[in-house]
Amino acid sequence: xxxxxxxxxxxxxxxxxxxxxxxxxxxxxxxxxxxxxxxxxxxxxxxxxxxxxxxxxxxxxxxxxxxxxxxxxxxxxxxxxxxxxxxxxxxxxxxxxxxxxxxxxxxxxxxxxxxxxxxxxxxxxxxxxxxxxxxxxxxxxxxxxxxxx
Amino acid sequence: xxxxxxxxxxxxxxxxxxxxxxxxxxxxxxxxxxxxxxxxxxxxxxxxxxxxxxxxxxxxxxxxxxxxxxxxxxxxxxxxxxxxxxxxxxxxxxxxxxxxxxxxxxxxxxxxxxxxxxxxxxxxxxxxxxxxxxxxxxxxxxxxxxxxxxxxxxxxxxxxxxxxxxxxxxx
Numbered sequence: 001x002x003x004x005x006x007x008x009x010x011x012x013x014x015x016x017x018x019x020x021x022x023x024x025x026x027x028x029x030x031x032x033x034x035x036x037x038x039x040x041x042x043x044x045x046x047x048x049x050x051x052x053x054x055x056x057x058x059x060x061x062x063x064x065x066x067x068x069x070x071x072x073x074x075x076x077x078x079x080x081x082x083x084x085x086x087x088x089x090x091x092x093x094x095x096x097x098x099x100x101x102x103x104x105x106x107x108x109x110x111x112x113x114x115x116x117x118x119x120x121x122x123x124x125x126x127x128x129x130x131x132x133x134x135x136x137x138x139x140x141x142x143x144x145x146x147x148x149x
Numbered sequence: 150x151x152x153x154x155x156x157x158x159x160x161x162x163x164x165x166x167x168x169x170x171x172x173x174x175x176x177x178x179x180x181x182x183x184x185x186x187x188x189x190x191x192x193x194x195x196x197x198x199x200x201x202x203x204x205x206x207x208x209x210x211x212x213x214x215x216x217x218x219x220x221x222x223x224x225x226x227x228x229x230x231x232x233x234x235x236x237x238x239x240x241x242x243x244x245x246x247x248x249x250x251x252x253x254x255x256x257x258x259x260x261x262x263x264x265x266x267x268x269x270x271x272x273x274x275x276x277x278x279x280x281x282x283x284x285x286x287x288x289x290x291x292x293x294x295x296x297x298x299x300x301x302x303x304x305x306x307x308x309x310x311x312x313x314x315x316x317x318x319x320x
């Protein structure tokens with residue numbers, strides 16, 4: 001029973017912390033963010049396993065974590081509100097070529113981030129080639145380029 | 150999807166009201182995290198000025214230093230000082246600890262090692278050989294909590310004063 005409580009607590013606390021940190025924190029992984037994720041998993045591992053290194057404990061932890069993930073995904077499928085709370089909502093940050101500064105500031109996104117995605121996915125060269133940009137619920141930036149026809 | 154508003158020509162399931170709320174919750178969450186770090190530095194989660202507990206002193210002949218806030222299975226210490234006036238004999242100093250409190254912990258070491266240990270109905274009595282000089286005898290218990298929650302302990306010298314101490318052990 002303790003393993004299940006332990007895994008569920010860790011899952012929910014991590015979910016809350018990463019939602020508070022904001023999706024942008026993990027969407028664009030820099031090399032250092034990657035290292036940080038490794039350290040986070042290392043720090044939580046001890047609390048999760050405690051002193052029980054048995055296979056039974058490991059399986060119970062994994063089943064609990066994956067099970068919770070499935071349960072939440074089923075809940076999200078049924079309730080749009082739950083989906084918003086657990087995943088967040090997409091938000092438009094460039095509308096018709098015009099950057100929405102206030103939203104960008106609150107989402108901690110700057111023109112450099114928009115141009116990064118614009119170059120990366122569409123090979124765009126200038127901000128005026130971006131028609132719309134959206135920070136998705138997953139944290140990535142989607143770019144809709146201006147049509148050149 | 151009927152609840153997807155049209156924002157200009159692009160179809161995005163925006164919800165600005167929800168977005169603003171979630172920004173507010175995020176900001177509040179950052180403050181909570183900052184407060185947790187500050188509280189941890191001060192010792193609210195153990196090992197810091199707020200966590201240091203003390204009872205007794207030279208006038209009582211006996212003192213206890215304990216940790217108010219401890220964590221499950223994390224190393225902690227209990228320091229006891231016995232002044233010459235609270236000794237049982239000229240060469241022995243004894244202390245007792247509450248049995249229930251000891252049951253909630255695992256003692257990994259006692260320095261100096263006790264000469265003898267004896268069980269009483271609700272206490273464990275430790276006897277140490279004491280130095281001949283007039284300095285107090287310092288005893289350090291190194292231990293780990295095995296239960297979490299509020300734990301109350303009691304320590305004393307036989308026939309002398311005793312002090313109770315409360316600990317909050319985090320899971």
